[in-house]
Amino acid sequence: MPRKDRKKPSGMVIANRGKKSRGKKLAYQDEASSEKQKGEKDDEQEKDEDANEGNLGGIVSYYMDVLADSMTIPKVIQLLGIFFLGNLIFVLFNQQAALVSEDEKETNDPWWPVVVGGMALGANLLQLLVVCYNSYKNYTAKSEKLEKEGKAGQIKTLEKPQLPEFEYIYAVFVPLAVTLLIAPSKLPVVASCIAQVPYLKLPVRVAVSYVTVYQLGTGGGDCTGTQIVLAPIVLAATYLILDKFVASSISLTEKMLLSHLSVALLLLVDDSTDVTLVIFRALAISFGEALFLALCLKDLYKAQKPGSIRSKALLFVIYAVFLGNGVIMSSKFLYPALQRQPWAWLSSFIAESETRSFIFKVWLASSLTITPAVLIFGNKFAFGMRRKIWHFAIFLALSLPVVLDPQLCSMALVGLFGIFSLIEIVRANSIPPFGSWIRSLLLPFEDNKDKRGTYVFSYVYLVLGVALPLWFNNCENRGSSLIGLVCLGLGDSLASLLGKAIGVLYWPEGSKTIEGSFVFCLSTVAGLCFYQKYEEDDFNIYAILTTSIVTAVFEGNMSINDNILVPVLGWLCMEASERMRY
Numbered sequence: 001m002p003r004k005d006r007k008k009p010s011g012m013v014i015a016n017r018g019k020k021s022r023g024k025k026l027a028y029q030d031e032a033s034s035e036k037q038k039g040e041k042d043d044e045q046e047k048d049e050d051a052n053e054g055n056l057g058g059i060v061s062y063y064m065d066v067l068a069d070s071m072t073i074p075k076v077i078q079l080l081g082i083f084f085l086g087n088l089i090f091v092l093f094n095q096q097a098a099l100v101s102e103d104e105k106e107t108n109d110p111w112w113p114v115v116v117g118g119m120a121l122g123a124n125l126l127q128l129l130v131v132c133y134n135s136y137k138n139y140t141a142k143s144e145k146l147e148k149e150g151k152a153g154q155i156k157t158l159e160k161p162q163l164p165e166f167e168y169i170y171a172v173f174v175p176l177a178v179t180l181l182i183a184p185s186k187l188p189v190v191a192s193c194i195a196q197v198p199y200l201k202l203p204v205r206v207a208v209s210y211v212t213v214y215q216l217g218t219g220g221g222d223c224t225g226t227q228i229v230l231a232p233i234v235l236a237a238t239y240l241i242l243d244k245f246v247a248s249s250i251s252l253t254e255k256m257l258l259s260h261l262s263v264a265l266l267l268l269v270d271d272s273t274d275v276t277l278v279i280f281r282a283l284a285i286s287f288g289e290a291l292f293l294a295l296c297l298k299d300l301y302k303a304q305k306p307g308s309i310r311s312k313a314l315l316f317v318i319y320a321v322f323l324g325n326g327v328i329m330s331s332k333f334l335y336p337a338l339q340r341q342p343w344a345w346l347s348s349f350i351a352e353s354e355t356r357s358f359i360f361k362v363w364l365a366s367s368l369t370i371t372p373a374v375l376i377f378g379n380k381f382a383f384g385m386r387r388k389i390w391h392f393a394i395f396l397a398l399s400l401p402v403v404l405d406p407q408l409c410s411m412a413l414v415g416l417f418g419i420f421s422l423i424e425i426v427r428a429n430s431i432p433p434f435g436s437w438i439r440s441l442l443l444p445f446e447d448n449k450d451k452r453g454t455y456v457f458s459y460v461y462l463v464l465g466v467a468l469p470l471w472f473n474n475c476e477n478r479g480s481s482l483i484g485l486v487c488l489g490l491g492d493s494l495a496s497l498l499g500k501a502i503g504v505l506y507w508p509e510g511s512k513t514i515e516g517s518f519v520f521c522l523s524t525v526a527g528l529c530f531y532q533k534y535e536e537d538d539f540n541i542y543a544i545l546t547t548s549i550v551t552a553v554f555e556g557n558m559s560i561n562d563n564i565l566v567p568v569l570g571w572l573c574m575e576a577s578e579r580m581r582y
Contacts, residue, residue, distance in 0.1 A: 059133065062161075063132060063136075063161075066161075067163060070163065073507075073509045074508070074509055074510050075166050077553060078554065081550060081569070086177070088572075089576050091580065096110050097111055112184075113185075114180070116188055116191050119191065120176060120191030120192075120212070121176070123191075123195040123208070123212055124195055127195070127197040127200065127208065128199070131200065132163065135161035135162075139161050142158055164199060165253060167253040168256070170253055171252075171253045174257065174565070175260040175264075176194055177572050178264075178571075178572065181472075181572065181576065182268065183267070186222070186223055186267050186268065188217065188223065189228055191212060192209040192212040192213035192216070192231065193232055193260065193263050196209050196232065196236065198255070202236055209231075210232060213232075227266060231263050231266060234259075234262055234266055238258065238259040238262040242258060243255060245295055248452060249455035249457065250455070251560060254561065261464075262284070274407060274410060274474050275337065275407075276410040276411045276414055277410070277475070278334075278337050279337075279411070280471075283330050283414070283418060285333065286325070286327075286330035286333055287322075287326040287418065289325060290321065290322045290323075290325035291322060293321050293325060294319075295425075297314065297321065301318060350408075353405075356405055356408050359404070359405060363412065366397065374389060375441045375442075379444040384496055385497065390459060392493055394462065394485075394488070394489055395485060395490060395493075402477070402481075406475050406476065406477045410467070413466060413467040413470070414467075417463045417467070420460050421460055423438060424455060424457070424460065428454045449561065458561065461563035462488060464563070465564050468484060468568055469481050469484040469570070469571040470482075479528065479544075480574040480578065482527075482528065483528075483551075483570040483571050483574055488567060489527075490526075490527045491521075491527070491548075492563075492566070494519050495519045495520035495523070496516065498516060499515055499517075500513075500516070502515055503515040503516050510557055516556065517552045520548075521548045521552035524547070524551060524552065525544055525545065525548045528547070528548070532544070540578050543573075543577035543578045544574075546577050547574040547577065550569065550570065551567075551570040554566055554569055
C-alpha cells in the first residue's frame with residue numbers, strides 16, 4: 001500500500017537524514033516563519049535605532065557630516081564665484097592703498113573699510129555658530145528627555161539640527177560688497193545690519209546690531225546719529241513685515257536682501273543722489289506704511305461674508321486707508337525736495353525735452369496695445385517664450401532710452417516697481433473688484449517656483465534686477481549701469497529658450513544646460529560691446545569678458561531666484577574690474 005503523506009505542521013519542515021539522524025526530528029524554518037523572525041528582528045533593530053536616534057555623536061562631527069551631505073557641485077561653484085568677486089574687491093583696495101601716501105593713511109586709512117567688513121563677517125559667523133550650537137543642544141536635550149520617559153519612538157518626530165540655508169551667504173556678501181564699492185564711509189552702520197542673523201529672536205538681533213556698531217565705532221564714517229539708530233530697526237522691521245505677510249512665498253535669503261534694500265534707501269539716498277531715488281525712498285516709506293495698515297485689516301475683511309454690506313464697507317475702508325495715507329504722506333515727503341506737488345513735477349519732468357516726451361509717448365502707446373495683447377493671447381505661446389516675453393519687452397523698451405535719458409528710465413523703473421507690487425498684492429489676496437480677474441490673466445505665466453506661496457515676486461525682481469545697477473551708479477550712463485538690462489533682457493532670455501532647444505549637456509547636479517550658459521555669456525558680451533560701440537565709450541574688454549563669464553556661471557548654478565542676484569553680482573564684477581589698473 002502506498003504510504004500516506006503526513007501533514008506537515010505549519011511553520012516547520014520535518015526530515016530524517018541517514019542513520020545518525022534516524023528518529024530525530026530536524027527543524028527548518030519555512031518562508032513564513034523566516035519572515036516572521038525577520039520582522040521581529042527588524043522591530044528590535046528599529047527599537048535600537050529609536051533609542052539611539054537622539055545620539056548624534058559629537059557636535060563637530062555631526063555638522064561636518066551635514067555639511068558633507070548638503071554640499072553639491074553647484075554650491076561649490078557658487079562659493080568659488082563669490083571668492084573670485086571678493087578677491088577682485090580686495091585687489092582693487094590694495095591698488096588704491098598703494099596710491100595713498102603715509103601721511104594720508106594716518107587720517108584716512110584705505111584699509112579701514114575692509115577691516116570693518118571683515119569684523120562684520122566675523123560677528124555674523126560667530127552668531128551662526130551659536131545658533132548651530134543651541135540647535136544641537138536643544139535637540140539632544142529633547143531626545144534624552146523622551147528616552148528617559150520611555151518615548152524613544154517619538155524621537156523621530158523631532159527635527160534634527162541643520163545648517164543655515166546655503167543662499168544666506170548672499171545676504172551677507174552682497175550688502176557688504178556693494179557698500180565697499182559705493183559708500184565705504186557708510187560701512188560701520190551697514191556692518192551692524194549685516195551682523196543681524198535672522199535665526200535669532202528680533203530683540204536679540206537689534207541688540208547685536210547696536211553692540212556691533214558700538215564696538216566698530218564710526219571713525220572715518222559720515223553716518224548721522226539718526227541713521228545709526230534707525231538702520232537696525234528698519235532692517236528688522238522690514239524683515240518682520242515680509243515674514244508676516246509674505247510667509248513662504250520667498251526664502252529667508254530673499255527677505256534679508258529686500259530688507260537690506262530698505263536700509264540702502266535710508267543710508268545711501270540723500271541730497272546728492274539723483275532725484276528719482278529721492279522719490280523712490282519717499283514713495284517706499286509712504287506707501288509702505290499705508291500698505292501695512294491696509295494689510296492689518298485683511299484678516300478682518302476675509303472673515304466677513306462675501307458680498308455682505310460689512311464686507312463692502314471694509315473693502316472701501318481698506319482702499320481709503322491705503323490710497324489716502326499713501327498719497328497724503330508721499331506729497332508731504334516729496335514737496336520739500338520737489339518744491340511743488342508731485343503730479344505737477346512729473347508733468348514738467350516729462351515735458352522737459354522733446355526726446356523725453358517722445359520716449360514717454362512711445363512707452364504709453366506700447367503699454368496700452370502690446371501688454372493687453374500679450375496677456376490675452378499669451379497662452380498661445382510656448383511656456384518658455386511666455387515666461388521670457390517680459391524680459392524681451394523690458395529690454396526693447398529700455399535699450400535705447402537708457403542711453404539717451406537714464407534719468408527717465410530710472411523714473412519709469414520706480415513707477416513699474418510700484419505698479420507691479422500693487423498688482424501682485426491685489427492678485428495674491430484676490431481683492432475685489434480686480435483680484436480674481438488679474439489672477440486668471442497671470443496664471444498662464446506662472447511656473448512651479450511661483451506656486452510655492454501666495455505671492456509671486458518674479459516680475460518685481462525683474463524690475464529690481466534691471467534697476468539696481470543703474471541706481472548703484474546714481475543713474476549715470478556707465479557700462480556697469482547696463483549690466484542688469486543686458487543680463488536679464490538678452491542673456492537670461494536667450495539662455496532659457498536656446499538652452500531648452502539645443503542643450504544636451506547639463507551642469508553637474510543641476511537643471512540648466514551648459515549650452516544655455518554659453519549662449520548667456522555670448523549674448524551678454526554682444527550686448528555690452530554693442531553699447532560700447534554705440535556710446536563710443538572705452539569699456540574695458542577684460543571687464544566685459546569677465547563679467548559675462550561670471551554672470552553666466554552664477555545663472556547656470558543658482559537655485560534661488562536669480563533676477564536680482566545675477567545683475568547685482570555682475571555689477572560688482574564689472575565695477576571692480578573697470579576700476580582696476582592693469
